[in-house]
Amino acid sequence: MAEPNIEAFVDRSVGPQVRGYLHRPNGNPRDGMVLTHGAGGNSRMALLLALAETFAASGLTVLRCDLPFRQARPFGPPRPGDAARDREGLKNAVSVLRKIAPGRIFLGGQSYGGRQASMLCADEPGLAEGLLLLSYPLHAPGKPDQLRTQHLPKLQLPTLFISGTKDPFGSVEEMQAALKLVPGKTTFLPVEGAGHDLGFKGKKKIDDLPKRILSEFQKLFD
Numbered sequence: 081m082a083e084p085n086i087e088a089f090v091d092r093s094v095g096p097q098v099r100g101y102l103h104r105p106n107g108n109p110r111d112g113m114v115l116t117h118g119a120g121g122n123s124r125m126a127l128l129l130a131l132a133e134t135f136a137a138s139g140l141t142v143l144r145c146d147l148p149f150r151q152a153r154p155f156g157p158p159r160p161g162d163a164a165r166d167r168e169g170l171k172n173a174v175s176v177l178r179k180i181a182p183g184r185i186f187l188g189g190q191s192y193g194g195r196q197a198s199m200l201c202a203d204e205p206g207l208a209e210g211l212l213l214l215s216y217p218l219h220a221p222g223k224p225d226q227l228r229t230q231h232l233p234k235l236q237l238p239t240l241f242i243s244g245t246k247d248p249f250g251s252v253e254e255m256q257a258a259l260k261l262v263p264g265k266t267t268f269l270p271v272e273g274a275g276h277d278l279g280f281k282g283k284k285k286i287d288d289l290p291k292r293i294l295s296e297f298q299k300l301f302d
């Protein structure tokens with residue numbers, strides 16, 4: 081597979097603006113994917129970069145974007161009032177990418193970013209053609225009774241969930257139970273031995289994970 085081209089990207093024609101990095105595949109791409117980060121990260125996260133390179137090399141146009149809260153503050157988690165604006169930023173990113181990639185558009189995110197993406201698509205099921213949720217934060221660590229599942233029964237579009245088997249935000253068993261609430265088609269890929277970062281912060285990086293995720297993605301959406 082040929083290496084895609086990567087460029088810094090900003091679109092100020094929408095508000096909140098869309099900012100991040102665009103991976104353009106070789107040839108005439110049709111489908112596209114928006115990828116975003118978690119509460120402690122940004123669009124330059126190693127996991128997002130590896131996934132974007134892998135998906136772009138397979139033929140997708142990929143936009144790694146910073147959520148509005150991260151554009152406003154380079155460090156620190158989102159504040160309670162940020163979520164609605166962050167979802168609006170994701171909606172804008174999908175709209176902007178549709179002008180570049182004329183085919184299907186998929187929306188993905190890690191942890192907080194994935195939760196906001198899923199909430200957005202639960203409310204607007206026609207916004208994207210599918211979801212990629214990395215380390216969905218099912219509950220805060222140590223608080224399994226406070227599940228973040230209220231919107232899952234409205235999630236109609238196909239969704240690929242990826243979680244580490246040592247993720248304190250949700251065990252494999254808890255994730256599998258939560259997926260039963262989703263009426264749309266779902267696939268669940270557990271990553272053995274990985275925590276919430278899916279192995280992309282520690283020394284034992286799971287080198288083949290992006291390719292495994294791409295394979296599951298292609299099975300679900302092709």
